[in-house]
Amino acid sequence: MWFKKGALLALLTLAQFALGIEDYYKVLGINKQASDKQIKSAYRQLSKKYHPDKNPGDSTAHDKFVEVSEAYEALIDPESRKIYDQYGHEGLKQRQQGGGQQHHDPFDLFSRFFGGGGHFGNQPGQRRGPNVELKVGISLSDFYNGRTTEFQWDKQQICEECEGTGAADKHVDTCDACGGHGIRIVRHQLAPGMIQQMQVQCDKCGGRGKSIKHKCPVCQGTRVVRKMTTVGLNVERGMAEGSRIVYENEADESPDYVAGDLIVTVVEKEPSLNPEEDNPDHLDGIFFRRKGDDLFWKEIISLREAWMGDWTRNITHLDGHVVRLGRKRGEVVQPGHVDTIPGEGMPKWHEDGDSVYHKTEYGNLYVEYTVVLPDQMESGMEKEFWALWEKWRGKIGVDLHKDSGRPEQPVIHDHDHEGHEHEEL
Ligand SMILES: [Zn+2]
Ligand SMILES: [Zn+2]
Incomplete structure (x- = not known):
């Protein structure tokens, strides 16, 4: 220089x-x-x-x-x-x-607030408090859209009233019984000329070496209080379920040690049916399931739709945009069939040290179809089905009369339909 x-x-x-x-x-x-x-x-x-x-x-x-x-x-x-x-x-x-x-020394002031001698425990020999692990539930729509939110937990904090001294007047005296050492030497004469020395904890100050005249009314002299504390949480778009966020030195505080880390695991919570309780904008997500970057959805269609096609459905996605499902007339959907819709899954979240999010990448959406049969067949429908059935049978050349020994097609009970035999396999 x-x-x-x-x-x-x-x-x-x-x-x-x-x-x-x-x-x-x-x-x-x-x-x-x-x-x-x-x-x-x-x-x-x-x-x-x-x-x-x-x-x-x-x-x-x-x-x-x-x-x-x-x-x-x-x-x-x-x-x-x-x-x-x-x-x-x-x-x-x-x-x-x-x-x-x-x-005052700014580090002294700091230690009155956070304990630990005014430092974060980088100093050798400094005691460190335990880490605290918490789980915070986040709705799937918040994982999809990203959200800045907050949560509360019951944190041990240094008593503000007495500034961690435990004394009502914030004045702490050195214990006169032990001279501030917290221990006393007790001597026993075992025999003439033979003296045993023993260190015992000072009973007057409980080993702390300090004495206070009047206990702080807020913490009763314990120097710490438990209080609900609000912590900000930034859920990034597409953040992985089970992600851990570390808040350095944000765990329980004590005048005796440096606070450990608060470690938050972000888990997916079941969607709430009560809009007041949750994010009111996103009540959906009830039928979406997430697996990594992909989403899963179950769609229910009627037998008529499965067989004849000519239907559409609008799924409201987690950010409110609409995904259109459907089939043209004559397009059959087999029960249990799964549509793969690329780009409609979760936003892909990359943790490149700095948790960079790539806007353009999304996982897949898988839509699985469940076909429900009607309780009762309407007569009009029945005709249509028979017509289709005949057509289909003719097309693939299935002979239902041929005894193959094992039924490959559904059993059809024909009670009152003219022109058809009672078929049973
Ligand atoms: Zn003492
Ligand atoms: Zn206090």
Whole structure:
């Protein structure tokens, strides 16, 4: 590098000076009327995003991380927020010089929110909490169309009330019984001149080395609370069933360790018949079944349709477009026959590291036909069938009178039809 680091720093400082420090509300992406809860939630989100552990070597992210922590501290304290609202950065600077509140180490602040000593566990020797695995049910139409949705789970979080201290006044003393070590040495004299030393857990502080006068009323001194937490989920078009999405360090939090990962498996859920409960736009999917990139559909047709053709059906696909099925007059559909319709299956989803989705590729749609027989034959229909039957028999040359020993054709009971014998095989 042809310039010195110091020179670069000076340059950066100058630039900052010229531009002025970014407005604290802007930094947190909130408005001036934001509640404490909104400030906290903005901090939670942004401090994770810009944490240097997640952006190694990125000095912009590092600066952002510091900025976010400064903005949080300035706005979460009602007194300093008032000064800031009235006099801006200059007002806060004067207050600090006058012995007011100082900025804390941004990593300390971070650890009050997320535990783990302010880091994500890249540091050697840092304890890591367990991963949490969840299954989230997604409807087939959401797999087909893609959807940005969210889910909730009961997450252990560091108590915001006491900031993970467990104390009502957020003040934690060093345990006077063990001097903060959490253990005490107990000496037993076994015999004159023979002393046994034993380490025991401090009974006064329960081994934590800290004592609090008044327990936090929210967490009862446990420092953590379980709360329903909303997590955003991006279902990409054609995403594979059973895909796993990892949310780094989003599992249960504790002041004692770095949160593990939240791992979400996306599974297909049975379509709901209640439109309120599900995505109201896509109540279909009830008859679609998915297998990889392909879709399966069962279509019911009448005996007349199967035999004589001349019918159409409109299937409403998972995004609402219509797939037309049908046969021309005289086109027979055998029961159980399967039509293959290319390009009407699932969008093909490729996981090329970055989960690239190729717009033009789709799997197949397989339509299987079920033929239902009428409960009762109408007389008009019967005539038509007999005419067809005769024609068909003549065409393939089947002689029903020839005893082949084994019936190859359906048994036909002819009760009252003139001109035909009673046939039974
Ligand atoms: Zn103790
Ligand atoms: Zn608490």
